[in-house]
Amino acid sequence: MCACSSAISVLSPRQSRLEEWNERAEIPNHVITMLNNFPSKLHPMSQFSAAIAAMNSESKFAKAYAEGVHKSKYWELCYEDSMDLIAKLPTVAAIIYRNLYREGNPPDPIDKKKDWSWNYTSMLGFDNPQFVELMRLYLTIHTDHEGGNVSAHATHLVGSALSDPYLSFSAGMNGLAGPLHGLANQLPHYHQYVTCPTRNERTIDLAYSNVAEAYKCSPLPPLGDSDHNIISLMPKYRPILKTRKPISQQHRVLTPDGIERLQGDHEGGNVSAHATHLVGSALSDPYLSFSAGMNGLAGPLHGLANQEVLVWTTKLQEALGGEVTDDQLRDFIWNTLKSGQVVPGYGHAVLRKTDPRYMCQREFALKHLPNDPLFKLVAQLYKVVPDILIEQGKAKNPWPNVDAHSGVLLQYYGLTEMNYYTVMFGVSRALGVLASLVWDRALGLPIERPKSFDTPSLKKLVGAS
Numbered sequence: 091m092c093a094c095s096s097a098i099s100v101l102s103p104r105q106s107r108l109e110e111w112n113e114r115a116e117i118p119n120h121v122i123t124m125l126n127n128f129p130s131k132l133h134p135m136s137q138f139s140a141a142i143a144a145m146n147s148e149s150k151f152a153k154a155y156a157e158g159v160h161k162s163k164y165w166e167l168c169y170e171d172s173m174d175l176i177a178k179l180p181t182v183a184a185i186i187y188r189n190l191y192r193e194g195n196p197p198d199p200i201d202k203k204k205d206w207s208w209n210y211t212s213m214l215g216f217d218n219p220q221f222v223e224l225m226r227l228y229l230t231i232h233t234d235h236e237g238g239n240v241s242a243h244a245t246h247l248v249g250s251a252l253s254d255p256y257l258s259f260s261a262g263m264n265g266l267a268g269p270l271h272g273l274a275n276q277l278p279h280y281h282q283y284v285t286c287p288t289r290n291e292r293t294i295d296l297a298y299s300n301v302a303e304a305y306k307c308s309p310l311p312p313l314g315d316s317d318h319n320i321i322s323l324m325p326k327y328r329p330i331l332k333t334r335k336p337i338s339q340q341h342r343v344l345t346p347d348g349i350e351r352l353q354g355d356h357e358g359g360n361v362s363a364h365a366t367h368l369v370g371s372a373l374s375d376p377y378l379s380f381s382a383g384m385n386g387l388a389g390p391l392h393g394l395a396n397q398e399v400l401v402w403t404t405k406l407q408e409a410l411g412g413e414v415t416d417d418q419l420r421d422f423i424w425n426t427l428k429s430g431q432v433v434p435g436y437g438h439a440v441l442r443k444t445d446p447r448y449m450c451q452r453e454f455a456l457k458h459l460p461n462d463p464l465f466k467l468v469a470q471l472y473k474v475v476p477d478i479l480i481e482q483g484k485a486k487n488p489w490p491n492v493d494a495h496s497g498v499l500l501q502y503y504g505l506t507e508m509n510y511y512t513v514m515f516g517v518s519r520a521l522g523v524l525a526s527l528v529w530d531r532a533l534g535l536p537i538e539r540p541k542s543f544d545t546p547s548l549k550k551l552v553g554a555s
């Protein structure tokens with residue numbers, strides 16, 4: 091990590107970074123069209139997040155990954171995407187602002203001689219130099235400070251599935267949109283409802299409520315020799331209990347076994363489930379929370395692996411033809427591993443045996459399509475891959491997971507558009523992760539914040555001075 095960042099700073103001193111960002115700032119037309127078509131009732135943060143995800147049409151990381159780039163090159167592509175994304179954000183953010191609050195007048199183009207903050211401020215429609223300076227300060231102090239907050243951690247978590255930086259950051263923005271996180275800066279204004287002076291410290295004067303005119307306040311004389319003033323606070327609003335009829339509801343309490351079944355296959359720790367939970371912990375609504383989960387599911391190490399399996403198997407068929415021997419398969423698999431790629435559909439972060447979801451799909455195939463050539467190939471891979479992964483000695487789990495089998499079944503029944511597969515996965519995943527999200531709120535789980543390290547602690551951890 092240190093080597094990378096020093097390389098970056100050598101490549102990009104301040105002036106050239108400014109020019110570089112301005113060169114990278116153009117945003118694709120489809121994103122402009124999308125933003126211009128959003129209804130004004132869509133919150134600016136939802137627009138921002140959707141636009142960032144849509145810009146992943148430009149991702150160099152996603153393109154290179156699909157072409158089989160070696161894992162040692164990931165950071166360079168991630169750096170490229172991140173620089174592009176940072177450069178494009180002011181224009182996206184300014185279009186949202188102008189559409190919502192400036193009658194849709196498009197922002198002026200970027201001035202290539204000016205810096206990032208200047209351009210952003212100017213595109214918003216402001217030219218007061220002091221405000222530009224304020225924006226420089228604002229944009230500097232709001233960058234991430236330690237990595238554990240919801241937006242930073244959601245970006246990190248979604249990125250851990252190798253979702254590209256556009257999807258990862260979009261998930262982070264869904265977290266930032268939660269009222270316990272970034273949206274806190276737009277919490278309703280609080281009202282001071284004690285109007286009479288109390289005593290020197292004026293402690294009670296500082297009590298606030300977020301309901302305007304919530305209480306009627308009247309001073310009462312102090313008791314005995316006390317220097318306390320007494321105040322009487324009388325509610326001015328009618329409590330909900332008095333304004334609405336109570337509704338009685340019956341709830342069934344789930345047994346532990348029932349809860350387990352409800353959580354289904356995902357157990358809450360995988361990237362899509364955990365991203366939904368994490369973003370939801372900032373009280374971002376279920377739409378934003380689930381959308382973040384979907385950005386994680388779109389990563390090739392997570393849900394997209396079901397598409398990757400088919401892409402890889404198709405390459406295998408193209409390279410080796412119809413009937414293949416086990417030895418030919420072994421060579422192909424070793425070539426995949428030696429070129430710094432994973433064998434998609436094998437391995438798991440938690441399971442240490444064949445995924446039961448693989449097994450039930452296999453049983454279905456044995457019953458309904460035992461002679462399908464693609465199924466036969468998938469079954470042959472099941473015989474060959476685990477031994478190779480064991481021999482390589484890296485993967486903790488050499489057995490197939492759910493994604494190794496789903497594509498072959500969909501292909502057999504004519505749903506051949508593999509790019510679409512992860513969307514179906516997402517439709518299903520909603521059942522599990524949204525059920526969990528409801529439990530999160532029912533149990534009152536707090537905002538999530540994993541432990542984070544500053545640079546000196548990281549250095550200490552690896553024994554660097």
Ligand SMILES: CC(C)(COP(=O)(O)OP(=O)(O)OC[C@H]1O[C@@H](n2cnc3c(N)ncnc32)[C@H](O)[C@@H]1OP(=O)(O)O)[C@@H](O)C(=O)NCCC(=O)NCCS
Nearest residue numbers: 391392395432433434435436437438439484485486487491
């Ligand atoms: C699922 C997966 C991301 C779990 O990752 P993990 O928890 O880091 O797994 P491990 O601890 O076993 O990984 C240890 C090493 O083995 C490698 N490894 C794990 N599975 C592998 C596979 N299928 N092919 C090649 N290498 C694999 C990892 O990349 C890692 O290598 P590194 O030390 O060079 O970084 C991983 O097994 C994988 O990439 N599988 C292929 C993609 C896939 O099928 N995803 C769907 C999961 S349901």
